[in-house]
Amino acid sequence: MRGFWASGGLLLAALPAPSIAQATTAAPPAASATPPPKAGPPEPAPFGEIVVTATRTEQSISKVPISISAFNQQALDLKGAKTLADVARFTPGLQFDNGSNQIAIRGISSNAGAGTTGIYIDDTPIQIRNLGFDSDDTLPAIFDLDRVEVLRGPQGTLFGAGSEGGTVRYITPQPGLDQYTSYSRAEVSSTAHGGMSWEVGSAIGGPIVDDKLGFRISAYHRHDSGWIDKTDYDGNVLDKNTNYANVTVIRGALTWAPAENFKITPSVQYQQRLTADDDFYVEGQSDPGRGVFKDSSPEYRRNPDHFVLPALKLDWKADAFEVVSNSSYFKRRNVSGYDGTVYDLSYYQTLDGRLPDANGDTPPLLTAKGIDPSVDYYLSPSVVTNKQRIFTQEVRIQSTNPGAPITWVAGIFYQDQHQLSREELVDPKGNQLFEQLFGMSLEDYFGAAADNDGPLPLYDGRDSYINQSKSREKQIAGFADVTWHITPTLSVTGGGRFEKVTYSFVNFADGPQNYGRTDASGHTSSTPFLPKANISWQIDRDDLLYGTYSRGFRPGGANAPVPYDACSDDFDGLGIKGAPSSYKSDTVDSFEVGTKNKLFDRKLSIEASAFTIQWKGIQQFVTLPECAIMYIDNLGKARARGFDIQLTGSPLPGVTLDMAMGYTDSRYTKTAQYESPTSILAVKGDSLGGAPWTVSLGAQYDFPAFGERGYARVDYQYASRSKRTKEMDPNAIASYDPGIVSSDATHFVGLRAGALVGGMNISLFVDNLLDSAPLLDRTHQGIDTLLYTDRTWRPRTVGLTASYRM
Template sequence: MTARTRIVRRLLTSGLVLAALPAPLLAQEKAGPPAPPPPAANTTAPFGEIVVTATRQDQLLSKVPVSVSAFNQKALDLKGAKSLAAVARFTPGIQVDNGSNEIAIRGISSNAGAGTTGIYIDDTPIQIRNLGFDSDDTLPAIFDLDRVEVLRGPQGTLFGAGSEGGTVRYITPQPGLQDYTSYTRAELSSTAHGGASWEFGSAVGGPIVEDKLGFRISAYHRRDSGWIDHTDYDGNILKKNTNYSDVTVLRGAITWQPVDGLQITPSVHYQKRLTADDDSYVEGQSDPGKGVFHESSPEYRRNPDKFVLPVLKIDYKNDAFEVVSNTSYFKRSNISGYDGTVYDLSYYQTLTLDPSGEDPATPPTLLLPRGINPDVSYYLSPSVVTNRQRIFTQEVRIQSVDPTAPITWVAGVFYQKQRQLSREELVDPHGNQLFEQLFGMSLEDYFGQAAGADGPIPLYDGRDSYINQSISHEKQIAVFADVTWHITPKLSVTGGGRYEKVSYNFTNFADGPQNYGRTEAQGGTSSKPFTPKANISWQATQDNLFYGTYARGFRPGGANAPVPYDACSDDFDNLGITGAPSSYKSDKVDSFEIGTKDKFFDRKLSIEASAFTIQWKGIQQFVNLPTCAIRYIDNLGQARARGFDLQMTANPIPGITVDMALGYTDSRYTKTAQYVTPTSILAVKGDSLGGSPWTASIGVQYDFPAFGEKGFARVDYQYSSPSKRTKEMDPLTANYDPGVVASDAQHFVGLRAGGIIGGFNVSVFVDNLLDSSPLLDRSHQGVDTLLYTDTTWRPRTVGLTASYRM
């Protein structure tokens, strides 16, 4: 090794000057034998065809008889996708709620109970169970990823509980034992009606001891500017652009190969995200068409979200089989909240006082279209919602390694133990002053006292008007297997199943005047589900694959915290029940799908299409009690989802690449969900489960020579149709709210153009070119409340991106 080589190797290992080194110099320093050639690629894909692990084994995307979309980091950069919501715009069959992070795949989504979509970082599931309010899944940042995989349809056999609708997987790059690789990205942009955003991140990896020890480290930070201003009731701006956000990601991994075939890889993934305020704005003060977005609540709803994920992966592979062990511990802390001030005022303005028994006194309207009634003295009652996850996961798989064998297989065992805390507080330090103004008495005197073992206990402690805390423990043990018999070189059948034992228990307490005193409870449930899968595939030619699949998915049941009868008796009477159920059962889906993956015209046209029908039974869903504003979970109703998804990539002429995605999902109730009384209808047969039935995207890229280098220009267009009537919009249901309306049709246009010089890629871009502001969601607290808040897209954003890849 020359002196120059030793110096460069040292610099590469430190990772300090990697981004500054010229590509020719780096190319001279690769050591070891060349990597084996990749599998035959699809020439229509801009970066070659992606190898995915949707079946837990490496396969070309076009050869997997599963409906799956995958994007590598290059494709994500080209499309400007830095969040799962952006990925969803290019992916048929998936929709993401920007406010709650709720993911719907093929119409299967519920914010009650356990998750309906599996979310994985590599082989570790990280989705959350909804124990209370704002139990939102974390959003891993998209930087230094090998790829993102979206698996449509239930994935209960290989990915277990919570993958009813499908699974989203974030796959990270592994340390290199032979070659050095690096990736650096920087960006600067400006949002109309808002401020400046920026990001910088860098990753480097390679051998420390060739073929024996390798590493990969990365660091990334992004700041997204705000574009919503906080105002007073009259519209005077108090603080601009309050809904900014920051995210920091650090990751490190080391691979040790003590002997050929055995790799031991410990890694740590850390992410810290802070959203300074949410993206809702007051309808009565705002004018989205003119770029006016105002929020008049006195609250600033900060949302810090932090997780750390240490993992130990052990992979042993020989000529006969491969064994993979994945041990992980996911630790997350998230503090969020809704607008507690508006919530309290919407409740308090429904109260009455009748000192004489003849002349009840009611408070004035506290919430007006522009904000809080200015005649009310200053009032602030923020909500603080704390969610903590602690998840230990151990999975061991053994699988075949020869893809040409007559039988290929994967089998494994899975163990998970998780602890979750959910605490909801309404911090109400101004409650006494407000009630003195409204009723001439303190909040403490209004709600009175509760009986205690040592005498009367005040319902209000001067701080919290409501607190509800649940701590749950959940344990899953499962065995699974997936076996494929290649009957002929073209015809294959697959059978699989997963048997699981799930146990769940919780403890809960609630207190405060809005809970009518303290309640305590504990409970639990258990289930032993079996999720089968069957698949048949026919590789008619090298370029034409047809398949059909039956699969079942499930999510485990749970238990409810007690709902106070005194506070909610009127609601229970309307529903014809004596109280909320103490537990709810698991629900399940049965899916039937047919699909095809084809290439035509000398592989200049690639098409992937599938059609599906899904039956969903015993749906876990929230029952909202409008009078006492408390909710619980029950198994109510049946639904089905039908539709198709289509993806296409084409090279019609040299230099032009066209990629398109089209999805249609019709998801609706097939049976009216209700209790015994006519007033207890919660959903009517035919009501939509939500979301846009039609989604479409098309991107056109032109690659051309420019000054001896490569230039490109790209335009992307995405469309989502208006949502259909949901149960909240149906006047026949108990929770009908005339203020809830369908979302608008959405038209999103993005442009990007730049040049590629060696490993450098520099481009300018415009997101939301039309500066569109469609209504995504409209909400208010209480059916009679006049104060509405809306959400929409980030306004037009113009920026510059520079990246370097080796």
């Protein structure tokens, strides 16, 4: 696998009561709410309860003995959440990298190998394996959802491989058989230093034949403006706001009930997302404090990403049990890439044999402002194509009487996943550049450098490097989860999942930068057992204590070959003979204790948990610094410890306060290295990265306004400065870059104020009120260059939202 040289019309839901602001509860639908008296502020409604399916059966969230956050569509709208990045700001223990779509839950995250977080749309897992380079998970849009659930801690028993840190679930509304419902939303906004954004979407569902046949359809489109300008080397703007994005979602579902207790629900969801350019700007040309964001690269790093998900659900209920079958086929194509032009130049700048210029100098190819103007016009975009095809079949049978002394769920799971990853450096001007720099063609230079007796494959002027892998992964599993209610208040749960996973791949790599063609194939298999044990004590209707042990797992895989001729010096430095042909699975073991309470006549809701997680045999990238190629190996051990707490309260009539706080300390407990003393990749005590502290605070006031219901809300989120990761450790000799620094501590403030008029909710909002531009990510384009690119938040955005709910 090739490494990156550097590393790197309507609106808001009709919201009835202030309790909608809380992270884990929601007020009843607006249609059932009674308007408050107009003479004074409305009385706060009792805390509502979101019903979740985290245990594969429906339960009120306050009765589920695991750490979970859930947001229904009304709460998501009130908080202005349109993506998982927005949800993460309100969720303790969850961190999201908007640059790579990387999800970390309780510090467990890795961009190497199989995914560490399960991502589900209903009952279909859609997470991707990092087969090659830039294999990012898709990012479902948030519109017309029943809820988003975030399950913290490994969920291997019920959700299988990949749910090591936890699971994120997008749950869609089902067709109604007895009443019509609808939801519509529209928005328009303006971004400081950028342009106009807008969205429109609508959903409707209900019976076609009462109690027999129902439907639900929805359509949604959103345009997010850009705010970064393309410039030349001198900073002159060539193209404004190039990092805009569009997303379109269409979904349809039917439910047919041929018998009283039997439902058949086919559905299909389509999403198309296009990001016209990424959010990185050149540090040497920009001034974030003044709202100046410029990118001098000649590349537009477009990222089209679309998927289609047809599914079929069968649900049959008997007197004492229910049988549920889910069949689905997920098909996705994503084209992304890094800045191949800058990557190539940062690499070529390190090569020997440069010709002097007219002054007898060899100036750098890259400066702090971009590509040195003495270099002839050069463009070598990277094109990274990732495809997924996943067939999933799950059948489970579960008890339906929650009052029975024993409740249970059991099932079988099958998945067949095909994946393709192709990385190309499209280099039509490669020979022209090499004639200028070295006085010979690109092919001749690398042929001589490789000391290759035979001729290299003919360079056709397209790809100076190509690496393509195709893989197939098959999983079959049986699982069970049984709860014995020893007394009406004391319960114990035992569960387990036995899996067999097989993985195979074929690969080829070619091009002058690869020193010729290589071919390979490989396969691995594993048969893990994932146990779970839980004890819970429902002290009374308002107080729950629990403790849980669980194990998570992700399967191993195989590496594409690393050309020895290109990387022999790196292998010698690491003290190894070459890259391993495969890597093993890794596992986590988690211990958690938690409590859920309602206090002061149910005016205060508390959910809290503490955890410790042990991570063994971590799959991670090993970067070979000289040849700029990386592979995956199992190196090091780590542990994560911390806690999370969520509070929601109503101290005064019309006032709702909420807080979500998380602390995670994740670090290596064993040095990751080969036998060579200079091969250290991470030192015992090094952090796994991420912000240790996250805090979200919210306050809402509901009041009568001109005969209607008004509300005003403020939200504040804080994340502490990120810990230095292993790639930033001076002891990590093979990959240390002093130019890479940790991200800043962040402070995000949002405001929203509006009125409820019948089923309509109209509101004004401000996101990023302080117009804050913290450093979220810094990329060094080659250790030997002065060129840095940074990423930050979208600047202050002011807008108007209108929604209607029936």
